[in-house]
Amino acid sequence: MIADFARKLENIINFIPPIPAVIVELIRALDDENSNMGTIARVIAKDPPMSMNVLKVANSAFYRLANKVSTVDHAVKMLGVKEISMICVSCGAYQALKPPRDAGTFNLQEFWKHSVATGVIARTLCKELSVGDRQTIYFGGLLHDIGKVVLDRFAHDVYKIVMQITHDECIAMIEAEKKILGESHDVIGGLIMDKWKFPFVLADIARFHHNVSASSEQSRPSVALCALADELARLQFYGFGGNKGGVILEETQAFRILAGIAPGINNIDMYKLVQDLETLRDEIGEMEKILTG
Numbered sequence: 578m579i580a581d582f583a584r585k586l587e588n589i590i591n592f593i594p595p596i597p598a599v600i601v602e603l604i605r606a607l608d609d610e611n612s613n614m615g616t617i618a619r620v621i622a623k624d625p626p627m628s629m630n631v632l633k634v635a636n637s638a639f640y641r642l643a644n645k646v647s648t649v650d651h652a653v654k655m656l657g658v659k660e661i662s663m664i665c666v667s668c669g670a671y672q673a674l675k676p677p678r679d680a681g682t683f684n685l686q687e688f689w690k691h692s693v694a695t696g697v698i699a700r701t702l703c704k705e706l707s708v709g710d711r712q713t714i715y716f717g718g719l720l721h722d723i724g725k726v727v728l729d730r731f732a733h734d735v736y737k738i739v740m741q742i743t744h745d746e747c748i749a750m751i752e753a754e755k756k757i758l759g760e761s762h763d764v765i766g767g768l769i770m771d772k773w774k775f776p777f778v779l780a781d782i783a784r785f786h787h788n789v790s791a792s793s794e795q796s797r798p799s800v801a802l803c804a805l806a807d808e809l810a811r812l813q814f815y816g817f818g819g820n821k822g823g824v825i826l827e828e829t830q831a832f833r834i835l836a837g838i839a840p841g842i843n844n845i846d847m848y849k850l851v852q853d854l855e856t857l858r859d860e861i862g863e864m865e866k867i868l869t870g
């Protein structure tokens with residue numbers, strides 16, 4: 578199965594649809610110091626469905642804005658260039674991978690629950706520890722397992738076996754992936770983000786969230802935050818990806834790396850931190866609606 582799949586994998590990467598041109602422009606604008614609110618609003622306005630999405634997001638309970646937002650200009654002004662661009666990039670990525678209506682998929686609801694929980698927990702840790710950039714961390718968490726969507730979308734029959742083995746043998750999904758496919762979702766996630774020319778920290782979060790110490794020095798704190806949030810989400814029943822057995826947070830690569838940067842992490846009760854996230858359930862519901870359009 579592995580040899581066959583290695584050939585198929587090449588095709589998967591080659592045939593992954595390109596990200597829409599408007600997203601490419603937004604990513605470019607994110608990198609450009611000279612881009613301002615006007616530039617971003619103009620790029621988004623060129624794409625009516627995306628403009629609608631931006632207004633939907635800005636008016637969602639998620640952002641709790643006091644007044645209704647009715648133009649893209651106003652949305653960009655209220656939420657900022659980076660937040661709006663990252664929302665569009667995340668929506669664009671998941672929209673590009675959206676399965677046809679009648680296609681079988683894994684449990685997408687569980688997937689969204691895990692992805693949003695990881696993003697929200699990572700953002701909370703980012704604030705608590707003053708490590709990394711809040712938006713990059715949040716959207717990095719939201720997109721960290723995108724490779725699973727790619728595999729499920731383009732190799733659903735084989736991926737079904739992966740999920741079955743994950744369940745039957747009570748192992749982590751990544752182990753089952755390596756066993757059946759010879760490759761895993763983290764690598765695929767990194768490849769697709771490279772193909773779409775996503776900001777490199779987002780690509781590093783996807784590529785190294787299961788092997789934090791292999792990430793570049795520059796992105797390592799962000800990768801570690803998302804990797805720890807990924808574990809925490811799973812331990813707090815927002816899991817997706819099998820059972821890894823009794824993970825001790827303090828013994829993970831992610832925790833050790835973060836403890837070296839922000840020793841205050843040793844004084845935080847991680848479980849309480851997640852339990853105190855009162856808005857987490859609402860955020861999961863809102864974000865799921867936004868990302869699935």
Ligand SMILES: [Fe+2]
Nearest residue numbers: 721722786787
């Ligand atoms: Fe993962």
Ligand SMILES: [Fe+2]
Nearest residue numbers: 721722807818
């Ligand atoms: Fe994950």
